[in-house]
Amino acid sequence: MRGVLRCLPILSLLSWGACVADPEPWEPVESLAVEVEGRDFHWSYRFPGRDGRLGTPDDLRASGPLHLPVGADIELRLTSRDFVYQLELPHLGLKEIAIPERTFAMQFSTDREGRFELRGDEFCGLPHESLITELVIESQDEFHRWLDDAERAS
Amino acid sequence: MRVGAPRLCFLPALLGACVAFACSGPDTREVRRVRIGSLDKTIEFHYGEGDAIHDVGWLEERRQAQLATADALDAFHGFGFTDRQPESGITFRQRYVPCAGKRYKAAHYDHGSGVAVADVDGDGLYDLYFVNQVGGNGLWRNLGGGRFEDVTDRAGVALADTVNVTASFADVDNDGDPDLYVTTVRHGNHLFRNDGGGRFTDVTEPAGLTHAGHSSAALFFDYDRDGMLDLYLTDVGVYTTEEQAPVDGKGSPLYWVARDDAFTGHLFSERRDSNILYRNLGGGRFEDVTDDVGLSDDRWTGDAAPIDLNRDGWTDLYVLNMQGNDEYYENQQGTRFVSRRAEVFPKTPWGTMGIKVLDFDNDGNMDIFLTDMHSDMSQVVEPSREKQKSEMKFEESLLQTGGMSIFGNAFFRGKADGTFEEVSDRVNAENYWPWGLSVGDLNADGYEDAFVASSMNYPFRYGVNTLLLNDGGERFVDSEFILGVEPRRDGKTATPWFGWDCAEDRPSGFSKQIMEKLCAEGGVFEVWGARGTRSSVIFDLDDDGDLDIVTNEFGTEPMVLTSDLAERRPIRFLKVKLVGSRSNRDGLGARVTVTTPEAAYTRVLDGQSGYLSHSVYPLYFGLDDAEAIERVEVVWPSGEKQVVSSGIPINDVLEIAEP
Numbered sequence: 001m002r003g004v005l006r007c008l009p010i011l012s013l014l015s016w017g018a019c020v021a022d023p024e025p026w027e028p029v030e031s032l033a034v035e036v037e038g039r040d041f042h043w044s045y046r047f048p049g050r051d052g053r054l055g056t057p058d059d060l061r062a063s064g065p066l067h068l069p070v071g072a073d074i075e076l077r078l079t080s081r082d083f084v085y086q087l088e089l090p091h092l093g094l095k096e097i098a099i100p101e102r103t104f105a106m107q108f109s110t111d112r113e114g115r116f117e118l119r120g121d122e123f124c125g126l127p128h129e130s131l132i133t134e135l136v137i138e139s140q141d142e143f144h145r146w147l148d149d150a151e152r153a154s
Numbered sequence: 155m156r157v158g159a160p161r162l163c164f165l166p167a168l169l170g171a172c173v174a175f176a177c178s179g180p181d182t183r184e185v186r187r188v189r190i191g192s193l194d195k196t197i198e199f200h201y202g203e204g205d206a207i208h209d210v211g212w213l214e215e216r217r218q219a220q221l222a223t224a225d226a227l228d229a230f231h232g233f234g235f236t237d238r239q240p241e242s243g244i245t246f247r248q249r250y251v252p253c254a255g256k257r258y259k260a261a262h263y264d265h266g267s268g269v270a271v272a273d274v275d276g277d278g279l280y281d282l283y284f285v286n287q288v289g290g291n292g293l294w295r296n297l298g299g300g301r302f303e304d305v306t307d308r309a310g311v312a313l314a315d316t317v318n319v320t321a322s323f324a325d326v327d328n329d330g331d332p333d334l335y336v337t338t339v340r341h342g343n344h345l346f347r348n349d350g351g352g353r354f355t356d357v358t359e360p361a362g363l364t365h366a367g368h369s370s371a372a373l374f375f376d377y378d379r380d381g382m383l384d385l386y387l388t389d390v391g392v393y394t395t396e397e398q399a400p401v402d403g404k405g406s407p408l409y410w411v412a413r414d415d416a417f418t419g420h421l422f423s424e425r426r427d428s429n430i431l432y433r434n435l436g437g438g439r440f441e442d443v444t445d446d447v448g449l450s451d452d453r454w455t456g457d458a459a460p461i462d463l464n465r466d467g468w469t470d471l472y473v474l475n476m477q478g479n480d481e482y483y484e485n486q487q488g489t490r491f492v493s494r495r496a497e498v499f500p501k502t503p504w505g506t507m508g509i510k511v512l513d514f515d516n517d518g519n520m521d522i523f524l525t526d527m528h529s530d531m532s533q534v535v536e537p538s539r540e541k542q543k544s545e546m547k548f549e550e551s552l553l554q555t556g557g558m559s560i561f562g563n564a565f566f567r568g569k570a571d572g573t574f575e576e577v578s579d580r581v582n583a584e585n586y587w588p589w590g591l592s593v594g595d596l597n598a599d600g601y602e603d604a605f606v607a608s609s610m611n612y613p614f615r616y617g618v619n620t621l622l623l624n625d626g627g628e629r630f631v632d633s634e635f636i637l638g639v640e641p642r643r644d645g646k647t648a649t650p651w652f653g654w655d656c657a658e659d660r661p662s663g664f665s666k667q668i669m670e671k672l673c674a675e676g677g678v679f680e681v682w683g684a685r686g687t688r689s690s691v692i693f694d695l696d697d698d699g700d701l702d703i704v705t706n707e708f709g710t711e712p713m714v715l716t717s718d719l720a721e722r723r724p725i726r727f728l729k730v731k732l733v734g735s736r737s738n739r740d741g742l743g744a745r746v747t748v749t750t751p752e753a754a755y756t757r758v759l760d761g762q763s764g765y766l767s768h769s770v771y772p773l774y775f776g777l778d779d780a781e782a783i784e785r786v787e788v789v790w791p792s793g794e795k796q797v798v799s800s801g802i803p804i805n806d807v808l809e810i811a812e813p
Contacts, residue, residue, distance in 0.1 A: 041667050082414045083664070084260070086549070097552050099418045104551050128667055 038085035234638035261412030266688030268766030269706035272323035272332035275352030290314030316341035322768035324374035337369035378488030389427035426452035508590025515627030519568035540586035590765020594692035598776030612683025651683035743791035750780035
């Protein structure tokens with residue numbers, strides 16, 4: 001992890017010092033891949049951590065509304081742990097399936113900030129409330145703060 | 155219903171959860187009836203008592219609207235059907251595996267079970283064989299007068315320990331009686347040889363038909379014209395896991411638990427099951443010749459139909475796909491089957507379940523009616539939209555058909571030049587949540603009508619069965635309310651589906667969300683689901699000259715829809731029974747044309763009696779007002795053309811033996 005080390009002397013029995021990493025500021029996001037997983041009738045997300053790569057140990061996990069930065073090329077990689085789901089972004093006219101053992105991609109650009117509907121169905125023609133949430137497209141700064149929160153929660 | 159101590163011991167059976175209740179001490183828990191499945195876009199729970207739980211508001215509106223159209227209907231409709239199941243003596247009840255009930259998953263178990271007809275004991279009356287997932291199949295002997303008796307055990311065809319799917323009657327050994335083939339879900343299929351008196355012997359092993367897969371419909375036809383019936387077995391695909399569980403929630407027998415993601419199985423090559431063509435070698439033996447004749451086909455197939463589409467005398471195959479494009483194979487003189495779909499049927503329904511070949515307009519060219527159920531799953535369909543094609547919401551990543559799909563029923567009208575025109579909307583062939591269909595001339599006016607077995611059950615809403623009267627070969631007219639098929643007997647649209655105790659039952663699968671919501675405040679529930687038909691057969695069950703309809707339901711007793719046509723007007727008809735010699739004994743594949751001074755009517759004997767079913771019974775020709783029949787022409791599968799021009803009775807059976 002890149003960052004500035006700040007060493008704090010801590011008085012202790014062994015007079016050890018503890019070093020706390022001060023995280024490096026997030027880079028502006030121009031393109032972003034996010035894994036979206038359906039599981040137990042909920043969506044969960046996996047974002048790249050500070051290494052900028054998805055699928056590494058520092059990935060960040062989140063659930064609830066899906067946060068994305070404005071002005072970025074996005075690829076949602078959809079998959080599922082159990083059932084067959086469908087994710088829909090009505091304001092973009094996009095929808096795609098999420099199934100186990102396969103990944104389907106949904107690509108779009110975030111050109112304006114706002115809160116939009118993120119719909120989901122289990123694939124049987126019946127909607128499920130727990131799969132309906134929001135897509136939050138926010139400024140880069142706000143997105144970075146959200147990432148910080150997600151990082152602390154991880 | 156409030157439960158007190160004296161009634162407590164009955165509760166475990168009701169709820170299917172013995173551990174939930176001790177059979178001693180007072181218990182005042184209230185069992186609340188709740189119906190799952192509504193028209194709304196969110197799952198709603200409808201509580202009710204008694205008849206209140208049956209109420210479906212839109213049904214009465216639909217009835218009134220349809221009755222208002224009756225006066226404009228040219229086809230004779232002054233008759234009706236009455237469900238005489240209680241009077242028939244038939245007590246069979248279809249039962250489903252937990253994956254279609256308490257542990258519901260959107261998997262192919264909910265496609266249900268067939269019902270087939272044959273005169274198994276040679277007494278001249280046609281008997282009924284109902285297929286079941288749990289508890290065994292039922293063979294019901296026709297006693298005459300609309301009465302039946304259970305002869306399952308005597309006949310030896312119960313298959314009580316297997317999850318059964320379809321039934322096919324056919325005379326596979328050409329000895330003059332109908333034999334029986336039954337398919338199962340991974341328990342192995344069975345061929346039973348009839349001794350002529352309605353007693354059957356399992357000859358699966360010596361026949362070489364021990365295949366165990368996710369089998370569905372099986373059809374008999376003579377692809378190589380050697381006079382023996384060959385068998386085309388359809389397999390859906392791998393929609394189950396390797397986990398086994400009790401079919402009734404406890405004990406045995408076991409069934410294979412469905413996959414959570416069964417509906418996308420067609421996207422995985424390793425989950426495909428190939429359909430199989432077995433050649434009848436004679437001597438009770440069959441041989442898998444699928445690869446030899448180029449018929450390897452791993453579509454998700456629930457049914458298929460034989461049809462000599464190019465009229466070269468060799469029976470071709472139309473193979474359904476419930477998750478993708480159908481296929482049409484041209485039979486090249488019994489040696490090879492070659493795909494011709496792209497030229498002949500460039501677009502087919504995406505989720506095809508049922509098929510029937512018929513001559514809709516009596517022009518001598520065979521037409522094809524296909525029912526598409528899976529396209530109705532892509533969204534909630536309001537009753538007002540049931541007659542329209544699906545607003546398909548599935549993405550191409552799932553559809554995988556490159557835009558070459560019809561999202562709803564299809565009706566391919568055969569033209570004289572051998573091509574087909576898709577006219578489903580023009581002829582009003584669309585309906586909601588169809589499974590398969592049965593065809594017959596219900597008003598004996600010379601035009602083939604259709605009964606489309608329809609409606610899903612828990613956790614979906616009720617849908618009507620569709621009865622389509624053929625209005626002079628121009629269009630079908632919705633007539634289920636006009637003719638008394640809907641509403642169902644006693645207005646029932648729902649039925650108890652399973653019991654649930656929030657304190658003890660642990661939700662899983664699809665039911666998890668429903669039950670977690672339902673159990674927010676705890677309690678004990680009797681969960682009701684919608685009624686729904688799966689299979690049907692049209693035949694003259696009481697031998698009164700008009701055609702009746704018998705169904706196999708999902709989760710309830712059948713409907714025995716008895717027609718009063720013969721009592722309401724003088725009818726004229728001819729039943730034609732074929733006895734092949736050089737051809738197969740049943741005459742399957744024969745083309746029969748009955749000519750009167752006014753018209754000519756063509757039917758092909760293909761055994762396709764309804765969804766998941768294959769029957770042996772005479773061809774039925776309604777003759778409208780014809781006073782006489784000039785000739786009956788039979789083109790046998792052997793190629794022999796036979797004309798009968800004298801001694802043709804009206805309102806009777808004409809048996810024609812191949813020279």
